[in-house]
Amino acid sequence: MRGPANVVFVRKQTVPCKTHAATMREFPCLPAEANVTARPRIVAALAEAQTRLGRIVLGKPRQIRLALACMLARGHLLLEDLPGVGKTTLAHALARTLGLQYQRVQFTSDLLPADLIGVSVFVRDSSEFRFHRGPVFAQVVLADEINRAPPKTQSALLEAMAEGQVTHDGATHVLPSPFFVIATQNPLEQLGTHALPESQLDRFTMRLSLGYPDAAFERVLYLGGSTPPQVEPVMDAAQVLAFQEAAAQVYASPALVDYVLALVHATRTSSAFAAGLSPRAGLALLACARAWALLEQREMVLPEDVQAVFTAVAAHRLAPAGTRTGTDSLAALLAGVPIP
Numbered sequence: 213m214r215g216p217a218n219v220v221f222v223r224k225q226t227v228p229c230k231t232h233a234a235t236m237r238e239f240p241c242l243p244a245e246a247n248v249t250a251r252p253r254i255v256a257a258l259a260e261a262q263t264r265l266g267r268i269v270l271g272k273p274r275q276i277r278l279a280l281a282c283m284l285a286r287g288h289l290l291l292e293d294l295p296g297v298g299k300t301t302l303a304h305a306l307a308r309t310l311g312l313q314y315q316r317v318q319f320t321s322d323l324l325p326a327d328l329i330g331v332s333v334f335v336r337d338s339s340e341f342r343f344h345r346g347p348v349f350a351q352v353v354l355a356d357e358i359n360r361a362p363p364k365t366q367s368a369l370l371e372a373m374a375e376g377q378v379t380h381d382g383a384t385h386v387l388p389s390p391f392f393v394i395a396t397q398n399p400l401e402q403l404g405t406h407a408l409p410e411s412q413l414d415r416f417t418m419r420l421s422l423g424y425p426d427a428a429f430e431r432v433l434y435l436g437g438s439t440p441p442q443v444e445p446v447m448d449a450a451q452v453l454a455f456q457e458a459a460a461q462v463y464a465s466p467a468l469v470d471y472v473l474a475l476v477h478a479t480r481t482s483s484a485f486a487a488g489l490s491p492r493a494g495l496a497l498l499a500c501a502r503a504w505a506l507l508e509q510r511e512m513v514l515p516e517d518v519q520a521v522f523t524a525v526a527a528h529r530l531a532p533a534g535t536r537t538g539t540d541s542l543a544a545l546l547a548g549v550p551i552p
Contacts (some may be wrong), residue, residue: 214463255456255509259415260446261309262507268305269298271429275420276508278524279306279394281453284459284503287417287496288373290528297422299396300356307352310452311445312390315350319361321404323367330385331376343380348372351388351449357394359405366412369393373415390452418521419498419528455506456473462502464513471515472498473521476501478549479530484541486531497525515551 258280265276279302282289291299300316307314317328330346347353348369358366372378376387395416398405413419425433447455451458472494489497498513500521504511523542532541 251374254455254506257447257451258455258507263300264309264443264446265305268435268443269302269422270423272298272302272422273300275422275546277504278418278420278521279501281503281507281521282418282524283310283390283392284456284506285417285496285499286390286456286460287500288415289395290413290416290419291394291396291422292399292419292528293396293423295398297424300354302422303352303354303394303396305443306394307354309445309446311448312351312392312452313353313449314352314390315347316354316356317347318356318357319365321360321362323361325365328365328368329372329380332381341381343383343385345385348378349385349387351390352392352394355393357398358395358492359397359400359408361406363406363409366406366408369395370412370415373412388449390449390456413528414453414490416528417500418524420524433544435552458501460499461504461509462505462513464498467552468501468513468515469498471549472501472518474549474552475518475545478545479526482541482545484533484545486533489526489529493526493529496504497522500525519546 260277261280262273265280266273269276279289283306291302293299304314304316317323325344326346328346328348330344330349332341334340335342346499348410355369370386372391373393376389378385378387393416396458397408400407424430476489476497482488497518499518501513504517504520505511509518510517521540526542527531527539530542
């Protein structure tokens with residue numbers, strides 16, 4: 213595939229036809245710090261984070277990398293699977309590895325929005341109400357079994373996820389930064405579950421499924437006992453913010469943007485889906501592709517980066533119109549959309 217006049221896309225690397233300085237003159241929107249090979253500490257920290265997470269969640273390197281990409285893209289993550297396959301373990305290990313403040317909220321049928329956001333308490337000495345912050349005021353919030361709570365409580369997360377703030381009694385409270393929601397949900401056929409509304413599903417940048425582990429990794433898990441190894445952080449909040457900014461600066465050529473646009477438009481014209489992807493979904497796809505390219509230690513987004521994150525970003529936003537599953541339809545769509 214060919215992009216701009218001086219760049220040739222190949223499967224594993226980008227080959228400039230001129231010098232890097234010439235590329236910078238040709239594309240002024242490509243900042244000097246976008247070259248990840250000049251930032252070994254970012255590369256080393258992200259690689260170490262993946263290694264340590266791999267010691268906790270065994271045999272799931274792709275899901276771990278997608279979860280990290282979701283965080284780098286400033287998104288939110290939905291983990292959907294059967295109970296007991298490691299969803300909560302991944303969320304807790306991710307927060308510990310990134311060195312972020314972590315809160316877990318167990319969503320139940322009687323959970324109220326105030327249990328999540330916080331409440332105002334009357335202080336008699338000062339004769340005023342004071343807002344006591346709820347668990348949503350953390351850098352990583354685990355909404356465990358989110359679809360066991362009623363829709364009213366689920367929707368309490370909408371403003372937090374979309375705008376990084378919550379409103380209570382007419383006052384706006386800014387959430388900490390970075391802010392990353394990881395929600396787990398059980399399959400809808402299980403008892404006591406409620407479907408997430410489409411508006412909230414769209415706020416989750418990715419949806420992942422861990423699945424059962426391979427027999428070899430499950431054997432290692434059994435031999436190691438039920439207590440997972442301790443996780444030491446490899447970075448802190450300031451570094452996470454810097455890495456998110458680095459991901460946002462990874463260069464996406466006009467040709468690459470055209471490819472993202474073609475995929476988004478293909479979902480809107482395909483008879484396999486009831487409705488296509490929104491512009492918000494397209495922006496999320498591009499942001500996650502940039503983050504994936506950073507994890508691949510590249511300075512530029514390739515079509516393979518878009519393809520790597522496409523299903524995780526798009527599947528939960530698209531309702532199948534026929535008998536085929538959403539995953540099968542997305543695979544067919546990816547195969548049918550040419551790289552411009």
